[in-house]
Amino acid sequence: MDRELVHPFSKYLRSAMMPHIWCSGCGNGIVLNCFINALDDLQIDLDKLVVVSGIGCIGRIAGYTNADSFHTTHGRAIAFSTGAKLANPELEVVVISGDGDLFAIGGNHFMHAARRNIGIKVICANNFNYGMTGGQQGPTTPLESLTTTTPYGNIEHPFNLIHLAAACGATYVARWTTLHVRRLTQSIKRVLQKEGFCFIEVVSPCPEIFGRRNKMRTGLEMMEWFRRASVVENFSDPSKAEISSEKIVVGEFVNKEKVSYERLLHEKIAQINEKRVEW
Amino acid sequence: MSGRRALISGAHFMSGDIACAEGALCAGCRFFAGYPITPATEIAEHLSERMPDFGGIYIQMEDEIASIAAVIGASYAGLKAMTATSGPGFSLMQENIGLAVMTETPCVIVDVMRGGPSTGQPTLPGQQDVMQVKWGSHGDYSIIALAPSSVQEMFDLAIEAFNLSETYRVPAFVMADEIVAHMWEKVVIPHASKIKIVSREKPHIAPDKYKPFAPDGSLIPPMACFGEGYRFHATGLTHDERGYPKTQDSEVQSRLVRRLCEKISKNADRIIKVEGIMLGDADVVVVAYGIVARAALSAVRKAREFGIKAGLLRLVTLWPFAEKHVAEVAKQAKSIVVPEMNCGQIVREVERAAKETPVAFLSKLGEDPHTPQEILELMRRNT
Numbered sequence: 001m002d003r004e005l006v007h008p009f010s011k012y013l014r015s016a017m018m019p020h021i022w023c024s025g026c027g028n029g030i031v032l033n034c035f036i037n038a039l040d041d042l043q044i045d046l047d048k049l050v051v052v053s054g055i056g057c058i059g060r061i062a063g064y065t066n067a068d069s070f071h072t073t074h075g076r077a078i079a080f081s082t083g084a085k086l087a088n089p090e091l092e093v094v095v096i097s098g099d100g101d102l103f104a105i106g107g108n109h110f111m112h113a114a115r116r117n118i119g120i121k122v123i124c125a126n127n128f129n130y131g132m133t134g135g136q137q138g139p140t141t142p143l144e145s146l147t148t149t150t151p152y153g154n155i156e157h158p159f160n161l162i163h164l165a166a167a168c169g170a171t172y173v174a175r176w177t178t179l180h181v182r183r184l185t186q187s188i189k190r191v192l193q194k195e196g197f198c199f200i201e202v203v204s205p206c207p208e209i210f211g212r213r214n215k216m217r218t219g220l221e222m223m224e225w226f227r228r229a230s231v232v233e234n235f236s237d238p239s240k241a242e243i244s245s246e247k248i249v250v251g252e253f254v255n256k257e258k259v260s261y262e263r264l265l266h267e268k269i270a271q272i273n274e275k276r277v278e279w
Numbered sequence: 280m281s282g283r284r285a286l287i288s289g290a291h292f293m294s295g296d297i298a299c300a301e302g303a304l305c306a307g308c309r310f311f312a313g314y315p316i317t318p319a320t321e322i323a324e325h326l327s328e329r330m331p332d333f334g335g336i337y338i339q340m341e342d343e344i345a346s347i348a349a350v351i352g353a354s355y356a357g358l359k360a361m362t363a364t365s366g367p368g369f370s371l372m373q374e375n376i377g378l379a380v381m382t383e384t385p386c387v388i389v390d391v392m393r394g395g396p397s398t399g400q401p402t403l404p405g406q407q408d409v410m411q412v413k414w415g416s417h418g419d420y421s422i423i424a425l426a427p428s429s430v431q432e433m434f435d436l437a438i439e440a441f442n443l444s445e446t447y448r449v450p451a452f453v454m455a456d457e458i459v460a461h462m463w464e465k466v467v468i469p470h471a472s473k474i475k476i477v478s479r480e481k482p483h484i485a486p487d488k489y490k491p492f493a494p495d496g497s498l499i500p501p502m503a504c505f506g507e508g509y510r511f512h513a514t515g516l517t518h519d520e521r522g523y524p525k526t527q528d529s530e531v532q533s534r535l536v537r538r539l540c541e542k543i544s545k546n547a548d549r550i551i552k553v554e555g556i557m558l559g560d561a562d563v564v565v566v567a568y569g570i571v572a573r574a575a576l577s578a579v580r581k582a583r584e585f586g587i588k589a590g591l592l593r594l595v596t597l598w599p600f601a602e603k604h605v606a607e608v609a610k611q612a613k614s615i616v617v618p619e620m621n622c623g624q625i626v627r628e629v630e631r632a633a634k635e636t637p638v639a640f641l642s643k644l645g646e647d648p649h650t651p652q653e654i655l656e657l658m659r660r661n662t
Binding site: 014048050063066070071073079080082085086087088109111112265272 | 524
């Protein structure tokens with residue numbers, strides 16, 4: 001009897017949840033692909049992996065990954081993960097969510113988890129808008145972009161997520177686009193082996209909802225923008241990591257060693273109990 | 280300090296907030312996330328000192344939304360987890376309380392009620408959140424809420440809340456008030472081995488057969504936690520028994536939401552606790568809870584001295600509501616009196632359950648709860 005052909009990566013996916021909800025040309029599949037490649041390269045123990053997401057198109061990624069996974073309320077993936085990681089520091093907790101989820105409604109949790117240096121890994125698919133609700137302006141929407149709620153052009157200054165993450169104290173900060181699949185996979189592998197709060201921004205195409213209002217009707221056109229504009233400037237000044245139609249600064253910006261909150265906490269608990277025994 | 284490492288037992292003089300924190304530790308709580316707020320702050324302060332004794336986690340989060348989210352995460356990672364707050368923080372928590380309900384997360388939320396709305400009167404007592412605890416998050420759901428009326432009960436009901444929460448996989452609430460939280464009283468704590476502690480039921484089947492939201496016989500699904508090899512998914516979206524989103528399926532929505540409500544309503548008789556005092560021949564019954572029940576008891580005793588056949592039905596469990604107990608006393612009583620530190624919340628439930636029996640309401644807002652004299656006066660007018 002012929003053996004059923006099984007994709008070597010199918011063990012990383014919940015096939016019962018397929019087909020996925022993402023549009024053609026969307027970059028979320030590339031994020032998932034790079035994530036799975038990183039898991040496979042490192043032979044990560046899936047029984048100790050927790051994938052957490054918030055609300056938005058990319059929020060479904062937690063359900064698609066064949067590990068323990070949790071799809072939280074809008075913006076709360078990092079706060080939820082803080083609890084999970086502290087409760088069981090042996091878990092590898094990865095948050096994969098969108099720019100609106102992590103930096104508008106969830107911005108406060110991002111800042112404080114980075115400041116505390118909680119050992120969770122945050123991957124943000126930045127598609128410049130709220131895709132799932134039909135393309136509204138968000139905290140990363142470029143100036144003058146057209147969205148369903150900025151029909152006359154966006155006048156809000158977007159966040160530079162790299163600058164924000166670095167300023168808040170993240171131990172690792174990188175930005176790639178979905179065009180940079182090898183480098184993105186490398187970065188994901190790096191954060192899966194690092195202690196402390198790590199952040200990767202993935203500039204991701206949303207042709208159906210964002211691109212078509214901004215003269216990039218297809219995924220290919222958006223990828224063409226990434227190819228044309230991306231400049232690798234590793235360890236350059238995060239405050240200058242711009243995203244514009246002319247230039248997308250990508251690379252690794254921060255990679256430092258800093259003891260994680262959970263290690264400090266458990267060392268502190270051990271110290272307290274040692275002292276009490278001595279007394 | 281070394282003697283304090285273990286759970287305490289014996290007679291102690293302590294505040295309600297501290298008793299609540301000690302009760303939680305006794306129940307096996309090993310994770311606390313919170314945000315400072317009067318009059319619940321002492322619970323956090325005490326646990327920040329005591330958690331390390333048990334290897335437990337204390338973390339002060341950036342707000343109450345984060346606190347409850349972290350509690351849900353910690354519970355899914357396998358620890359018994361709690362937060363404590365007051366009105367403004369409780370309002371912020373509401374969305375994620377819905378998430379805890381939807382994902383059937385065992386967790387305990389202490390709301391030390393103060394005067395609202397909004398910032399209100401932070402240092403003064405209230406009972407104004409007793410409907411919010413039932414209805415505060417959107418959608419249909421059921422929770423369990425308890426109302427301590429003494430420092431002893433701050434300890435006892437903290438344990439009870441954990442036990443119920445773990446049994447029914449539902450958030451359980453300790454609806455305290457500023458007075459029981461800040462009051463100092465004697466608390467008698469049995470040896471830990473004598474206290475009944477309940478923990479969530481774990482799955483008994485192989486990981487590949489496990490469905491995280493499939494109830495086995497009872498209406499409550501056994502709970503695997505992160506890292507145990509079950510590789511399950513949980514979501515705030517409407518989901519099937521595998522935990523997979525089913526956002527377009529009416530059948531799944533109906534089955535899930537009805538089960539979430541029925542696992543509490545069908546077990547109401549097991550969950551509900553009341554205290555009945557002198558109800559046997561009572562013509563007039565006071566229905567009260569929290570600190571107000573103490574004044575009510577005093578008033579009932581005084582009434583008996585005056586020859587009024589008075590009784591007290593004290594609600595220990597606020598939700599699910601003790602409908603049968605109220606209906607039972609209403610059959611015999613000529614009238615029911617309900618004093619509350621709000622503009623009329625639980626009294627609506629009492630009226631509904633009491634049917635034809637007239638219900639008189641006595642509202643108090645601000646610093647002082649009802650005096651026994653005020654309740655007695657109302658009883659006299661209603662006999």
